[in-house]
Amino acid sequence: MPAFATPPVAPFAISFDHEAARLEPEGPTLTRRMSDLEGLFADHEAWQAAVADGDPVVYRVQSSPVPEVDRELPQSITTIEPGTTGGELWMTKGHQHPNHQGEIYLGLHGAGGLLMYDGTRHEWIDMAPGTIGYIPPGWAHRSVNTGDEPYSFLAVYPGGAGHDYGWVLEHGMGARAYRTASGHELRPWS
Ligand code: S6P
Ligand code: ZN
Numbered sequence: 643m644p645a646f647a648t649p650p651v652a653p654f655a656i657s658f659d660h661e662a663a664r665l666e667p668e669g670p671t672l673t674r675r676m677s678d679l680e681g682l683f684a685d686h687e688a689w690q691a692a693v694a695d696g697d698p699v700v701y702r703v704q705s706s707p708v709p710e711v712d713r714e715l716p717q718s719i720t721t722i723e724p725g726t727t728g729g730e731l732w733m734t735k736g737h738q739h740p741n742h743q744g745e746i747y748l749g750l751h752g753a754g755g756l757l758m759y760d761g762t763r764h765e766w767i768d769m770a771p772g773t774i775g776y777i778p779p780g781w782a783h784r785s786v787n788t789g790d791e792p793y794s795f796l797a798v799y800p801g802g803a804g805h806d807y808g809w810v811l812e813h814g815m816g817a818r819a820y821r822t823a824s825g826h827e828l829r830p831w832s
Contacts, residue, residue: 645669645670647669647707647708647709649711651707654707656717663750667707669708672702674735675698676692676697678700679735682810682811683727683728700725700733701720701721701732702721703718704719710802713801715800717796719796720794721751722792722794724787724789730820731788732787733784733785733819736757736807738780738781738806739779739803740803740804740805740809741800741803743803744777744800745777745799745800745803746775746776747775747796748796749771749795750796751792752771752792752793753768753769753787753788754768754789755767755769755785756775756784756785756786757786757828758782758784759814760781764816782810784815786826816831818830818832
């Protein structure tokens, strides 16, 4: 099982396989199944049915060995599977960095969206291979697969920023992304 390096991390090269959406050397990989996304989809019954029906993997997060500690700069690749639950597109849990710091995402494969919310306003960036999405300090962020194939992106973020998942459960994300006949649309938070 790959592990994080012990800080301070010595200089090293990371092989970035854009096609495979992988980093080498590898750190740990986190797997998020439908059951891990409790309370996040608007349609609770549809979420329960999906958990009962095989509890599918919704996304995976593969890290490099750089750990999430202050002054280090971790990277990870998230791959979100295509799908909907109650019409809502599959997505990450979403979080805010309690120690407000910026973050960047680079689209690698597939089609996605980067939804951000500062507690008052929400913003959406369409993510495609080659798009860099900038997340300013203090904005909660969630990624959405808007296509019909896996959507992958690289994230680079300050290791001391922390992750607050409760903030999203308490405040929401300002909007939700749904599948439509012609693609996808954002609807007001519910
Ligand atoms: C970390 C960065 C990403 C997410 C990943 C999963 O700051 O934003 O690596 O952790 O996309 O999303 P979540 O909301 O489950 O952490
Ligand atoms: Zn983040």
